[in-house]
Amino acid sequence: MTMNLANLTTSEIIEGIYSNNVAIVSKAITLIESTKHEHRLIANDIIAACISRKNDAIRIGITGVPGAGKSTFIEKFGNLLTNLGKKVAVLTVDPSSRRTKGSILGDKTRMQELVKNPNAYIRPSSSGTSLGGVTRKTRESIVILEAAGFDSILIETIGVGQSETAVHDMVDFFLLLKLAGAGDELQGIKRGIIEMADAIAITKADGDNVQRANFAKMEFTRALHMFPPKENGWSPEVLTCSAIENKGLTDIWELIDSYCKNMKAIGYFDSNRQQQNENWLIQYVEQELLSEFYRHPKTKELLPQLKKEVINGKSSPFLAAEKLLKALKPT
Amino acid sequence: MTMNLANLTTSEIIEGIYSNNVAIVSKAITLIESTKHEHRLIANDIIAACISRKNDAIRIGITGVPGAGKSTFIEKFGNLLTNLGKKVAVLTVDPSSRRTKGSILGDKTRMQELVKNPNAYIRPSSSGTSLGGVTRKTRESIVILEAAGFDSILIETIGVGQSETAVHDMVDFFLLLKLAGAGDELQGIKRGIIEMADAIAITKADGDNVQRANFAKMEFTRALHMFPPKENGWSPEVLTCSAIENKGLTDIWELIDSYCKNMKAIGYFDSNRQQQNENWLIQYVEQELLSEFYRHPKTKELLPQLKKEVINGKSSPFLAAEKLLKALKPT
Incomplete structure (x- = not known):
């Protein structure tokens, strides 16, 4: 059955999402990602219809x-979940990504098995230069995917810059993948990310690496013990796994599952989602207001000079700020 | 010699600061803290004169x-520094503080020795309900104190809420005080603070506590080892100390001193200060713009309702945000 996607009405798209029509889900996400005003309006209607769907x-x-084994992990972990009867969607948040400009070949070749799995859906990062933009699109894509019946949304991020924080703020559970060996490869990890993790999985725990992985597990367990507990009372755990040997993945899933059950029981799961929603509202409003300020011709004219004065210690940051704010006031 | 502080001209105040007249320094800080417009204008002139002073x-x-021994530590550490020929100023950032409303008795009785020390100056937290306001006043007080010749500025914060981040962003070195024993008292520490520390000092390492303190030192040293290194290459150290027995304080000072020499040598000390100044400029402008938004009658009218819709899953955060932004646009 072929279908002309271009001619679908908004309610046909919504119906298509509700009935897990993957081609239509993809079209809806494309509409979300579009910068055209008329697409934005349709996208808004679609989201409004999808958001209240239980x-x-x-x-x-x-x-x-990079190199921690994310792609292989997600491929195997995704297959594990579909074997458990779940419907899996994989999203990537990577604002710096160039591979996705016009082509999703990169992601598809990264996860060749999962891409053929009829119960899995892989959507690479939308192109876009601002983290805010990419984040919004990802959050809205989650709404579509959940309305389409995907019950396990995996959101991958590359672990540099601000994107982990953005992803942390949109998920129920945050998993950090680490190679065995606590030394050099810590270089690449952003400070603060360890404290965000609900669990750390030491990857590639196979062959010669098993001992090293177990040692790393012990070291990280001890290190996590030095952190203050999370506000929800959860103590992050450290596990080892091997995606190639299919080991430890079930344990990770069971940990996540028990975390969710726990958090639902104490009401944290829902209150966290509500808090995330409220944060998105506030963040988005603030972002828009500030970007309006940075686009203002007076800002563009004055800010670079004021920054220079402040950096050189010629002006106080506050006096410079007041000068700028005054210049922006309509007279 | 008595002096009528009320009648001083702005240039007399500036001269007084330059000559380390403590009564005038106090008056200048009081002007900074004032909410009156005419005081603000004088304060701005004073800051402009002080900021460029080498x-x-x-x-x-x-x-x-609370309970980690901050007051006792600062008292003894401050005296150590004045014995080394330094001029010490102590500021407190505690926006929640009620003890300072109209009275500084609280701080003065906390540090009875240091308060009598002619080379030390203690100024409690300015009253004020917003962290932003208190932060600004503290930053501007630092400028005054440094122009007055104080060469060691100790900024105390109570370790809860957002104030440590604010203090971290205005200092060259960030010291975390911890009681021995890694267990229960971690409850009170904010997540993320351990990663901000340039050093951790295990306090009250005296009497029965020595063994426990040494064990905590070992545990924290190991835990810190699991963190990625700081961008300046510094590896945070863990030390033990006893303020009562005057032990370990010199080591802490020597660590801070060698840190500063190191960071000056690689250029980080200055670039960090410049970055902090630039951040203050940006943060202050953004804060002002956003508080204008939150004071807007339309915001006050619509935001609570939109938040409710978003929390209940009846509206998407982004659609709600767009509704609010549209309502604010002048028609």
């Missing part, structure tokens, strides 16, 4: 430096 | 939960 999905953030 | 001060942030 679902029982969980959102899992997965992060780690 | 000085060689270092700014040390000191944090720890």
Whole structure:
């Protein structure tokens, strides 16, 4: 059956999402990603229809430096979940990504098995230069995917810059992948990310690496013990796994599952989602207001000079700020 | 010699600061803290005169939960510094403080020895309800104190809420005080603070506590080892000390001193200060713009309702945000 996607009405798109029509889900996400005003309006209607649709999905953030084995992990972990009867969607948040400009070949070749899995859907990072823009699109894509019946949303991020924080703020569970060996490869990890993790999985725990992985597990367990507990009372755990040997993945899933059950029981799961929603509202409003300020011709004219004065110690930051604010006031 | 402080001209105040007249320094800080417009204008002139005055001060942030021994530590550490020929100023950032409303008795009785020390100056937290306001006043007070010749600025914060981040952003070195024993008292520490520390000092390492303190030192040293290194290459150290027995304080000072020499040698000390100045400019402008938004009648009218819709899953955060932004646009 061929279908002309271009001619679908908004309610046909919504119906298509509700019935898990993957081609239509993809089209809806494309509309979300579009910068055209008329597409934005349709996208808004679609989101409004999808957001109130009840679902029982969980959102899992997965992060780690390049080389930590993210793609292989997600491929195997995704297949594990579909074997458990779940419908899996994989999103990537990577504002710096160039590979996705016009082509999703990169992501598809990274996860060749999962891409053929009929119960899995892989959507690479939308192109876009601002983290804010990419974040919004990802959050809205989650709404579509959940309305379409995907119940396990895996959101991958590359573990540099601000994107992990953005992903952390949109998921229920945040998993950090680490190679065995606590030394050099810590270089690539952003400070603060360890404290965000709900669990750390030491990857590639196979062959010669097993001992090193177990040692790293012990070291990290001890290190995490030095952190203050999370506000929800959860104590992050450290596990080892091997994606190639399919080891330890079930344990990771069971940990996530028990975390979610726990957090639902104490009401944290829902209150966290509500808090995230409220934060998105506030963040988005603030972002828009500030970007309006930075686009203002007076700002563009004065800010570079004021910055220079402040950096050279010629002006106080506050006096410079007041000068700028005064210049912006309509007279 | 009595002097009528009320009748001083702005240039007399500036001269008084330059000559380390403590009564005038206090008056200048009071002007900074004032909410009256005419005081603000004088304060701005004073800051402009003080900011470009060369000085060689270092700014040390000191944090720890209540009970970690901050007051005793600062008292003894301050005396150590004045014995080394330094001029010490102590500021407190505590926006929640009620003890300072109209009275500084609280701080003065906390540090009875240091308050009598002619080379030390203690100024409690300015009253004020917003962290932003208190932060600004503290930053401007630092400028005054440094122009007055104080070369060791100790900035105490209480280790809860957002104030440690604010203090971290205004100092050269950030010291975390911890009681021995890694267990229960971690409850009070904010997540993320351990990663901000340039050093951790295990306090009250005396009497029965010595063994426990040494064990905590070992545990924290190991834990810090699991963190990625700081961008300046510094590896945070863990030390033990006893303020009562006057032990370990010299080691802490020598560590801070060698840190500063190191960071000056690689150029980080200055570039960090410049970055902090630039951040203050940007943060202050953004804060002002956003508080204008939150004061807007339309915001006050619509935001609570939109938040409710978003929390209940009836509206998407982004659609709600767009509704609000549209309502604010002048038609």
